[in-house]
Amino acid sequence: MKVLVAVKRVVDYNVKIRVKADGTGVDTGNVKFTMNPFDETAVEEAVRLKEAGKATEIVVVSMGPQQAQDTIRTALAMGADRGILVGSDTELQPLAVAKLLKAIVAKEQPALIIVGKQAIDDDSNQTGQMLAALLGWPQGTFASKLAIDGERAEVTREIDGGLETIALALPAVVTVDLRLNEPRYASLPNIMKAKKKPIDALTPSDLGVDVTPRLITLKVEEPSRRKAGVKVANVAELVSKLKNEAKVI
Amino acid sequence: MPSYQAPLRDMRFVLYELHQGAGLSALPGLEDFTPDIIDPVLDEAAKVCEEVLAPLNRTGDEEGCHLENGVVRTPSGFKQAYDLFRDGGWTGLASDPAYGGQGLPKSVNALVEEMICASNLSFGMYPGLSHGAYLALHAHGSDELRDRFLPKIVDGTWAGTMCLTEPHCGTDLGLCRTRAVPQGDGSYRITGTKIFISAGDHDLTENIIHLVLARLPDAPKGIKGISLFVVPKIAVRDDGSLGDPNGVTCGSIEHKMGIKGSATCVLNFDDAVGWLVGEAHKGMRAMFTMMNTERLAVGIQGLGLAEASYQGAVAYARERLQGRSLSGVKHPDKSADPIIVHPDIRRMLLTMRATTEGCRALGGWVARSLDIQHHGEDEAARQEAEDLVVLLTPVVKALFTDLGFEAANLGMQVYGGHGYIRENGMEQYVRDARIAQIYEGTNGIQALDLIGRKLPAHAGRYLRRFFHPVADLIAAKVEDEQLGAFVQPLAKAFVRLQQATGQIARVGLSKPEEAAAAAADYLRLLGLVAVGYMWVRMVEVALPKVGTDADSDGFYRAKLGTARFYMERVLPQSGALFSAIMAGGASMMDFEEAAF
Ligand SMILES: Cc1cc2nc3c(=O)[nH]c(=O)nc-3n(C[C@H](O)[C@H](O)[C@H](O)COP(=O)(O)OP(=O)(O)OC[C@H]3O[C@@H](n4cnc5c(N)ncnc54)[C@H](O)[C@@H]3O)c2cc1C
Ligand SMILES: Cc1cc2nc3c(=O)[nH]c(=O)nc-3n(C[C@H](O)[C@H](O)[C@H](O)COP(=O)(O)OP(=O)(O)OC[C@H]3O[C@@H](n4cnc5c(N)ncnc54)[C@H](O)[C@@H]3O)c2cc1C
Numbered sequence: 013m014k015v016l017v018a019v020k021r022v023v024d025y026n027v028k029i030r031v032k033a034d035g036t037g038v039d040t041g042n043v044k045f046t047m048n049p050f051d052e053t054a055v056e057e058a059v060r061l062k063e064a065g066k067a068t069e070i071v072v073v074s075m076g077p078q079q080a081q082d083t084i085r086t087a088l089a090m091g092a093d094r095g096i097l098v099g100s101d102t103e104l105q106p107l108a109v110a111k112l113l114k115a116i117v118a119k120e121q122p123a124l125i126i127v128g129k130q131a132i133d134d135d136s137n138q139t140g141q142m143l144a145a146l147l148g149w150p151q152g153t154f155a156s157k158l159a160i161d162g163e164r165a166e167v168t169r170e171i172d173g174g175l176e177t178i179a180l181a182l183p184a185v186v187t188v189d190l191r192l193n194e195p196r197y198a199s200l201p202n203i204m205k206a207k208k209k210p211i212d213a214l215t216p217s218d219l220g221v222d223v224t225p226r227l228i229t230l231k232v233e234e235p236s237r238r239k240a241g242v243k244v245a246n247v248a249e250l251v252s253k254l255k256n257e258a259k260v261i
Numbered sequence: 262m263p264s265y266q267a268p269l270r271d272m273r274f275v276l277y278e279l280h281q282g283a284g285l286s287a288l289p290g291l292e293d294f295t296p297d298i299i300d301p302v303l304d305e306a307a308k309v310c311e312e313v314l315a316p317l318n319r320t321g322d323e324e325g326c327h328l329e330n331g332v333v334r335t336p337s338g339f340k341q342a343y344d345l346f347r348d349g350g351w352t353g354l355a356s357d358p359a360y361g362g363q364g365l366p367k368s369v370n371a372l373v374e375e376m377i378c379a380s381n382l383s384f385g386m387y388p389g390l391s392h393g394a395y396l397a398l399h400a401h402g403s404d405e406l407r408d409r410f411l412p413k414i415v416d417g418t419w420a421g422t423m424c425l426t427e428p429h430c431g432t433d434l435g436l437c438r439t440r441a442v443p444q445g446d447g448s449y450r451i452t453g454t455k456i457f458i459s460a461g462d463h464d465l466t467e468n469i470i471h472l473v474l475a476r477l478p479d480a481p482k483g484i485k486g487i488s489l490f491v492v493p494k495i496a497v498r499d500d501g502s503l504g505d506p507n508g509v510t511c512g513s514i515e516h517k518m519g520i521k522g523s524a525t526c527v528l529n530f531d532d533a534v535g536w537l538v539g540e541a542h543k544g545m546r547a548m549f550t551m552m553n554t555e556r557l558a559v560g561i562q563g564l565g566l567a568e569a570s571y572q573g574a575v576a577y578a579r580e581r582l583q584g585r586s587l588s589g590v591k592h593p594d595k596s597a598d599p600i601i602v603h604p605d606i607r608r609m610l611l612t613m614r615a616t617t618e619g620c621r622a623l624g625g626w627v628a629r630s631l632d633i634q635h636h637g638e639d640e641a642a643r644q645e646a647e648d649l650v651v652l653l654t655p656v657v658k659a660l661f662t663d664l665g666f667e668a669a670n671l672g673m674q675v676y677g678g679h680g681y682i683r684e685n686g687m688e689q690y691v692r693d694a695r696i697a698q699i700y701e702g703t704n705g706i707q708a709l710d711l712i713g714r715k716l717p718a719h720a721g722r723y724l725r726r727f728f729h730p731v732a733d734l735i736a737a738k739v740e741d742e743q744l745g746a747f748v749q750p751l752a753k754a755f756v757r758l759q760q761a762t763g764q765i766a767r768v769g770l771s772k773p774e775e776a777a778a779a780a781a782d783y784l785r786l787l788g789l790v791a792v793g794y795m796w797v798r799m800v801e802v803a804l805p806k807v808g809t810d811a812d813s814d815g816f817y818r819a820k821l822g823t824a825r826f827y828m829e830r831v832l833p834q835s836g837a838l839f840s841a842i843m844a845g846g847a848s849m850m851d852f853e854e855a856a857f
Contacts, residue, residue, distance in 0.1 A: 026266070041813035044269075046304075085301060197309050200350030200363050203301050204293070240594075 013160070013182075015058045015067045016122035017092065018113060019051040019074045021083040022133040035231045038133075047083045050128025052090075053188045056195040057158055058126055059091035066160045067124075069093050073116055075104050081211060088206035089198035095211035100223060108216075108223035110142035115219035117147060122183065124165065129154050129187040140187035150180040156191045263573025263686055265315045267307035267376045270816060271618060273300075275625040276368060278802050279795075285366050285629075288636040299369055306373045309349060313342050315380035321522030322383070322689050326463070328514050333462040333524045339384060343465040347417030352388050356395055360411040367554070367635075371628040374558055375621070378565030382693045383522030387420055389558060390460040394421025394472045396551035398491060401539035406491055409501070410470050419493075420466040424455040424473040424528060425548070431457075432706055434545065435484035439475040439530065441537075449537060451475050451492050451530045454512075457700075461526025462494070462511035468503060469494040471528070473535065474544050481542065489544035492535035508533035519692030552702075553650050556658040557627055559701040563665020564620045566694040570672030571613040573687055577676055578606050600675070608830070609671040615796075615827040616664045618820075622795035624661065627653050645726055652715050652723035653791065655707035660788030662697035663704060669694040708780035711787070712765055713773070724762065731755055731794050738797070747800045750828040751793045754835035758790045761842045768845075778846025786838040793832045796824045 023029065024044040032039050047055075061067035072087040074080040075098040084095035098112050117125065130137035144151035152158075152167030156175065159166040165180045170189050180186075198206075216223045244250045254261045276285075277296065286295045321336035328334075346352065355370040356362025365373075377385040395414050398407060398421075413419040430436035439453025451473055455461075462469065471492045480486030496504035512527040539547040578601040582592075586602040600606045626649075633646035669690040673680035680687040698704045715723050735752045738744045761783055769776035803817040803824075812818060 039813070041810060042816065043814070082297075082300070085297070089301060089305075197313075197345065197349055198301070198305050199348060200302065200305070200354060202350075203305060204298060204363065206301070207293070207298050 013061075013067050013124060014069045014071065014120065014122040015061060016113075016117065016120055016125045017051070017054050017058045017070060017072050017087065018109070018125070018127045018139070019055060019072055019083050019087050020048040020128070020131045020133075021045050021074060021076055021080040022048045022131055025049060025132055031232050031234050035233055037229065037232050045079065045082075047086050048128050048131045048133075050130060050132070050188060050190060051087075052128075052195040053190055053192050054126040054128050055087045055090050055092060056193045057188060059196070060193065061124075061160060062091065071096060071120055071122065073098065073113065075100060075109055075112055077101055084211055085206050086198065088209045088211075089203045090196060091202065092209075094209055096214060097211055098214050098216060098219065100216055102223055103225055104223055105225050105227055106136045106138035106142055107226060108221065109139050110146055111221045112216060112219055112223070113139070113143050114146045115221055116214075117143075124160070124182060125149075125185045126158075127185070127187050129189055140185050144185040147183075147185070149184050151185045151187070152178055152180050153187045155186050155188045158186060158188075158192065263569065263576065265311060265380050265569050265572060267303075267310060267379070268568060268617075268621075269303055269307055271621060272303060272372045272375075274799075274802075274816070274820075275621050276372065279622055279799060280368070280625050280629045285368055285632060288366075288632060289638055290364075290636045291366050291632065294366055294369065302365065302369060303372060305349075306351070306376055309346065309351070310376040310380040313345055314377065314384050317342055317384060317522070318381040319684075319686055319689065321381065322519075322693075323683075325521040326514055326524040328462075328511060331510060332464065333511055333514060333526065335387075335463050335465060335524065336383075336522045339387075339522065340465055342384060343387065343417075346388065350416075352391060352417030353415040355392065356415040357399060357411075360399070360407070361415045367557075367628040367631040368625060371557065371561060371624055374561050375565045375568070375624075378562045379569040380565075381522070382562055382566065383520045385562075386520060386523035387460045387463065387465055388417070390423060391417070391419075391421040392558075393423045393551065393555050394470055396554055397423070397472050397489065397547060398470075398538060400550050401489065401547040402491065403536075406536055406538065409497060410491065410493070413468075413501075414470060418466060419468040419470055420460060420463070421470045421472065422458050422460050422528075424458050424461070424471050426457045427454060428456050432703065434474060434487060435482075437474050437476060437487055439473065441475040441477050441488060441490055441535065443477070444534075447536070449475075449477075449490060449535050450532045451490055451535045452532055453530050455528045455530070457515065458526045458528050459523055459700075461524060461528045462514075463524050467495070468497070469509075471509060472538065473530065474548070475535075477541055484545055486542055487544040488541050489538040489547045490535035491538050492530065492533050496534065518695055519689070520696055553654045554631065556654045556701055556707075557624065557631070559697050560620075560657040560659075560661035561624055562697045563662035563694060564617060564624060565665075566690045566697075567613060567620070567665040567668035567672075568617045570669040570687060570690040571610070571617055573690075574613065574672040574675040575601075575610060577679075578610060581677075583677075606675060609675050611823065611826040612831065613668040613671050614823050615792075615831055616668045618799070618823055619792035619795055619827060620657075620661050620664060622799055623653075623792055624657060626795065627657055648723045648726040651718075652711075652727055655702075655710045655715065656784055656788045656791060658701065659698075659704035659707035659784050660792075662694070663785070666691070666694040666698060704784075705781060708784040709777060711784050712769065712776050712780045716762070716766065717769065721766070727791070728759070731790070734794065734797060738801070743804055744797065744801060747797050747824055747828055750832050751790070751797050754786075754790050754793055754832050757835050757839040758786055761786055761839055764843060774850060775846050778849055779842040782838045782841045786835055786842065789832055789835055789838070793827065796827045800824045 024046040027043050030039040058070045070092040072084050072092045073096045074084050081097050127140045154170045155167045156170045157168035163182050165184050167178055169176045285291050317338045324336040353362035354365050358364045414421050441449040441451050443449050473490045473492050474487050494509050496507045498504045508531040510529050512529050515525040579599050581600045582597040583600050586598045591598045591602050630646040630649045637643040673687040673691050676687050679685050739748045765776045803820040806812050806817040
């Protein structure tokens, strides 16, 4: 079984995000980038499937600037076999990414696609679902457990109020939640080996996909600062404030 | 509690921008080590240090090591962390690929070592000592011994130690009494007591390979009669499997000021079977060949702890509200201003920062020189690099550990009373940093090594390797419009260093005690000039970047700021050191011993 995993290069979660002065976006100059944590979980799951003898090959795909190659290398160091970089300097929105992935699926013919449920930069939570729809494949989103049994995948999903377990016929798309597993630390020998693993370079036009953004960003701004709190004299005052000022009850 | 984040930005600056030259990968044998390999290695090392080692630092300190039924138990979590560290291949980071190592350049290894020391020095002692044992065996062991022991030390299945110290001999190893008796079959029986043996016993590995200094029956007296032996804790059969215990027992462990997670053991050798490493009676020489690497590593311990303490202090100084800025209230909405507004806090923070960045740069220079020494193509370049390493090794060891301790102490001071409280983690850095000034040759001994061995050798050749680039930089840039302001203070301090050197060279021959009396101050003076030279070079790299897109995070601007502080507020200490050196040693040596 061939597994395809999509990984995104995002601003590291430790970085304190600065909004550009002109409000057009986030300042990414001299900022540390790492692999989207949800995608790390996706890679880890694929590597575990391979270690368990269920997957035969793991192909990682990333899309974006040339530096996304580093993100692919990280996945290769964790245990993926080869990479595909779709180079693009335009902003890639979920629909464009899903279309590019669909074109890669046509070439690679994987039996399983694992992606993070969302990326921590734009939190869209759309790519996996769009891809499944474009392919006409079954999807198991927000997976916190994944079991492969022959031609079927059993996915335990985190939903409001509990867990739901569904069975999917392969090929299928699975989007993963952080609780699925704990990604490993890449070992030093594997980091060295990753450099020698192949990465194919493609462009959106090679894949015949128009990636022009469909959504327009009007403005990006800092969340408003929290105002200082006030002390209330008693419960009655608290209730009244919640009702009349905060209007939450 | 401070949370450590590896200073990767500054590390990459040192590695790629400051000491770039033709790049590490231009050296034969290091072709693989391009940034696309080094960067992920540094990133992953940072992750392991921040997420696995650092969280065990405080708990390891509180719990310490315990000797139970003759076996040392390390603090909770150390074994799991060690397994992860070993499985990740980190024990073989800098080791020879022929024995399963990854062969990383020293320039990279030094940075990883810094991260390990900063996040958990006690933990770092175990793989650190193993690497020491590896170096000695690798350099001097027979092929047979190397094949038997090295692969499992490199892959971390076994650990190693260095057993030099005995109750009556620490600095003066010529007094060593441990005996080695030949058995006629090529092996020896070792008997004696070693003390203060770091990682002497523990539960992290199934076997421990001790490197032991001992005396053969026919040995000449004193330091020229010491030989080096390899003695496994558990016998290793010819097929590599483990046999019986080998007469090495841990008698007790020390109760220490710091590095409490590192077991410091009394080891009793009782007819333990061992093998000679290198030539008979040449044990000290064997030790010295690995000393350069090890002393740099100990210096880096001081640097790592200074960095950890700095990070804690800065975070606290931004949050702690106390007093008002003397130049007018800065945060009227708050009950007081954060203490980072106060000059005294800035003095402390910048002293720490000038130390960490300056020492990181100097350590990087020495590490790079080690790489050239081992991999350089050109004989002359190799020799030059080695000369510089030999000269700067005692300086790096003593200066980094002294400044590191001072920095850790300042970090604690920034915390006020809260720095003195254990839970807050700042006082641990002070306690942990303290040992690095003592072991691996006390700092006093490093200073004697500098003036007694390094300065006079080959008619001052080692020193010239350092003086020439400094003099050249000063001559070329002292008039420079922008750089000049940084070069002038360096030039002033350099003149003092040259004069002090002349003084020591003059008196050293006729009155060695006079020179010895100046040794510690001289080492510090030379060290401050060396760090000052690094600061000017850093400014040289940073200047063209300031104000460009490359500086959108203010990294280069801050470099200039820290450099300025170093030049104006730290380097002038050279004046006081110079005066003390020139005053001579009579005030000490004339003092009547009975009056103490
Ligand atoms: C926590 C810890 C871990 C250690 N780990 C190891 C280890 O793994 N392996 C190992 O073999 N040893 C180890 N040591 C021992 C350490 O290396 C010695 O303590 C150190 O070399 C100093 O020796 P000493 O304690 O006997 O002091 P001494 O030699 O008695 O020195 C006392 C003082 O006198 C000074 N002094 C001595 N001789 C001279 C001289 N000729 N001129 C000027 N000053 C002099 C010293 O600088 C020092 O200030 C460890 C020690 C500690 C505390
Ligand atoms: C073991 C121990 C025993 C103690 N015993 C007592 C006791 O018996 N009774 C008692 O009342 N207290 C006691 N204390 C408290 C002690 O006096 C305070 O910790 C000390 O005054 C520092 O205050 P702080 O800890 O709040 O530090 P902070 O005031 O927060 O100071 C933090 C840092 O900021 C610096 N700083 C603060 N303001 C300024 C400024 N305006 N300009 C420049 N620098 C500034 C300080 O010098 C320090 O380096 C004790 C503390 C300890 C640890």
